[in-house]
Amino acid sequence: MWSVFKFVLFDFRKYFLVGLFLTFSSMIRGEVIIEPTPDGGIQPRLTLDNEGHVHLLYFKKRINRPSSREGNLYYRQYDDEAGRFGIPIRVSSSAFSMQTFSIARASLAVTDDGRVHAMWYYPKSSEMIYSRSNPQRTVFEEQRSMVTNYQEGIDAGGDIAATGTRVAIVWGAGDLTAEHKRTIFARSSFDSGENFSEELSISNPDLGACACCSLAADYLAADDLIVAYRSAIDGIGRHMQLLTLESKNNEISNASYGALHDKQEWEASFCPLSTNDISKDNEGQHWLVFETESRIMELNLTTQNKVAAVGDPFIETRQKNPAVAINKDGERLIAWGEAISHARGGRLNMRLFDQASRSLDVESMREINIPDYSFPATVALPTGDFLVLY
Numbered sequence: 001m002w003s004v005f006k007f008v009l010f011d012f013r014k015y016f017l018v019g020l021f022l023t024f025s026s027m028i029r030g031e032v033i034i035e036p037t038p039d040g041g042i043q044p045r046l047t048l049d050n051e052g053h054v055h056l057l058y059f060k061k062r063i064n065r066p067s068s069r070e071g072n073l074y075y076r077q078y079d080d081e082a083g084r085f086g087i088p089i090r091v092s093s094s095a096f097s098m099q100t101f102s103i104a105r106a107s108l109a110v111t112d113d114g115r116v117h118a119m120w121y122y123p124k125s126s127e128m129i130y131s132r133s134n135p136q137r138t139v140f141e142e143q144r145s146m147v148t149n150y151q152e153g154i155d156a157g158g159d160i161a162a163t164g165t166r167v168a169i170v171w172g173a174g175d176l177t178a179e180h181k182r183t184i185f186a187r188s189s190f191d192s193g194e195n196f197s198e199e200l201s202i203s204n205p206d207l208g209a210c211a212c213c214s215l216a217a218d219y220l221a222a223d224d225l226i227v228a229y230r231s232a233i234d235g236i237g238r239h240m241q242l243l244t245l246e247s248k249n250n251e252i253s254n255a256s257y258g259a260l261h262d263k264q265e266w267e268a269s270f271c272p273l274s275t276n277d278i279s280k281d282n283e284g285q286h287w288l289v290f291e292t293e294s295r296i297m298e299l300n301l302t303t304q305n306k307v308a309a310v311g312d313p314f315i316e317t318r319q320k321n322p323a324v325a326i327n328k329d330g331e332r333l334i335a336w337g338e339a340i341s342h343a344r345g346g347r348l349n350m351r352l353f354d355q356a357s358r359s360l361d362v363e364s365m366r367e368i369n370i371p372d373y374s375f376p377a378t379v380a381l382p383t384g385d386f387l388v389l390y
Contacts, residue, residue, distance in 0.1 A: 030327045031385040032352065032362050038076060038085050042374035043102065044389040046325075049110040054078035054379050054387070056085060057108040057118055059098055069098045073106055075116055077137060080382050091118050091131055093143040101156070101342050102321055102375045103214045103273055109162035111192045119146070119160040119169050126154040128171050132193040147171065149199045150185045156214045157275075159227075163219035165192045166247060170202075170217045170227050172209040179232035179271075182209035184243065186227075190250050202255055203243055208232035212271040218278040220286055223248045226301060228276050228288050230266075238272060240264040240290050240297075242304065263307040264299075266292050273342045274320070275375070281326040289322035289334050296322045296336050310334050311351040311359075320346065321375035325386055330355030333362075333386045335376040345370025348390055350378075 037044040041058035048054060056078065061071040073091040078084070098104075106120035114135040122129055122145075131143040147154065150173045158171030167189040174182030184203035187196040203209065208231050215229035227243045242258035266272065276290035278301065286301040289310070296310040296319045313319055315338070322336040332353045339346030348368040352360040370376060370390045378388045 030329065030331055030333075030380070030383075032333065032350070032388060033385055034348070034366070034368065034388045034390070037374070037389045039074065039088055041074065042371050043098075043105050044374075044377040045106060045108055046323075046377040046379035046387070046389065047108055047110060048379060049114075050112055052382050053080070054381065055108060055110055055116055056389070057091065057106055059106065061098075062095055070095045071098055072096075073118060073120060075108070075118070075133070075137070075140070078381075078387075089133075089138065089140065091140045092120070092129070093131070096122055097124060098373065101212070101273060102373065103156040103212055103275055103342070105157045105214065105275065105375070107157065107159045109160045109167065111162045111167060112164050113192050115192050116140075117160055117162055117167050117193055119158060121154070121157050126151055128154065128158055128169065130160075130169060130193070146187060146196065147173070147185075147199060150201070153182060153211065155211050159215055159217040161217040161219050161225060163222060166190055166219065166222075167193045168217060168219075168225050168247065168252070169196070170215060172211070172215060172229065174209065176211050179211050180208035180235050181205065182211060182232065184209055184215070184227060184229055186245075186252055188247060188252050197251065200252055202227070202245055202252060203229070203241075204255070204257070206233075207241060208235070208237075210238050210271055213238075213274045214276070216276045216278045216288065218280070218286060219247070220244070220301065225252065226278075226286070228278065228290065228301075230272070230274060236267050236269050238266045238268050240266075240276070240292065242301065258304045261299075261307045263292050263297050263309070275322070277323045279324045279326050281330055282328055283330075287324055287326065287332060289324040291320065291322065294318040296334065298324070298332075298334060308357075310336075311349070313338050314347060314349060319349070323376050323378045325378040325380045327380035327384045327386060328382075329384055331360070333378050333380075333388070335378045335388050337370045337375055343372055345372050345374045345390070348376055348388075350376075350388065352386075
């Protein structure tokens with residue numbers, strides 16, 4: 001009888017402790033660490049490689065010319081054990097004048113061989129520039145100008161995406177006075193950026209392409225490249241378009257568009273000067289954050305069945321330049337700037353959601369002003385915490 005009682009008591013304790021652990025574990029969430037961009041830099045871009053390591057790209061003005069907008073792009077890798085970024089490595093081969101708009105931001109991606117790939121915009125010559133690191137990420141190659149045939153009207157940043165040994169660079173171009181005729185272009189590499197295909201028009205020309213809005217691109221799978229860009233239908237239909245392409249056999253083909261939800265639609269006769277961002281969770285689902293009618297929206301790109309507003313502004317002003325990160329527990333952090341112009345960084349705002357899209361409090365949130373011409377970036381650290389740079 002006593003042995004049976006001991007078994008029941010032990011069993012009760014076991015399940016009580018398991019339940020207690022589950023209760024407390026469900027309350028645990030990633031800490032949000034908010035820091036300025038290292039080295040006095042601005043316009044940070046953060047990304048993860050396939051092993052979960054964090055990589056940073058940013059712009060820094062030249063020290064000997066503080067009043068100038070000239071500077072260089074720099075790369076740093078995050079040291080997980082030390083909890084800080086490593087030494088800076090210059091990416092751009094020569095100094096250039098930073099475009100004052102946040103839409104002209106640089107972008108980065110990492111292939112499985114360890115190389116970091118960077119793409120940025122030269123405003124004076126309307127060029128898209130590319131460089132890649134060696135596999136050890138200790139030096140970057142001499143930069144290359146990537147657009148020759150479709151250079152007219154390049155006026156905002158493109159994006160770069162990578163998976164395996166594949167790299168894609170994507171940009172918008174065409175007559176700036178005829179946005180309804182502008183299109184999206186791409187070049188692809190299947191050998192980690194050693195060689196790239198010819199320039200290819202990939203979007204539906206009937207949709208146009210907003211002249212001054214940057215775009216976002218990522219690989220949904222090994223063969224599927226998605227591009228989220230703002231159209232310019234009849235010069236006013238500035239909707240968030242989701243273009244998926246097949247990328248295999250050394251070419252890009254079979255373009256298709258996702259459904260257009262109400263919260264992706266934005267009719268405006270002006271260019272919104274907007275940016276967007278894509279991040280992937282541990283289950284392989286991709287999330288897009290973008291702007292519609294001055295409010296930040298989020299969309300699960302894998303299902304494409306729901307678009308939701310992220311959160312209210314501090315005051316009735318425009319929300320701009322969103323960034324999204326997802327940690328190992330499926331929590332999503334979305335950060336953006338509350339801004340009133342294309343150059344002003346505004347006040348940092350953010351929302352944290354659990355895996356079920358329930359809003360969580362951000363305990364470390366405080367009043368922070370983003371430097372002018374900059375914007376926030378966020379990434380999930382291996383610990384499950386979030387890092388936000390501005």
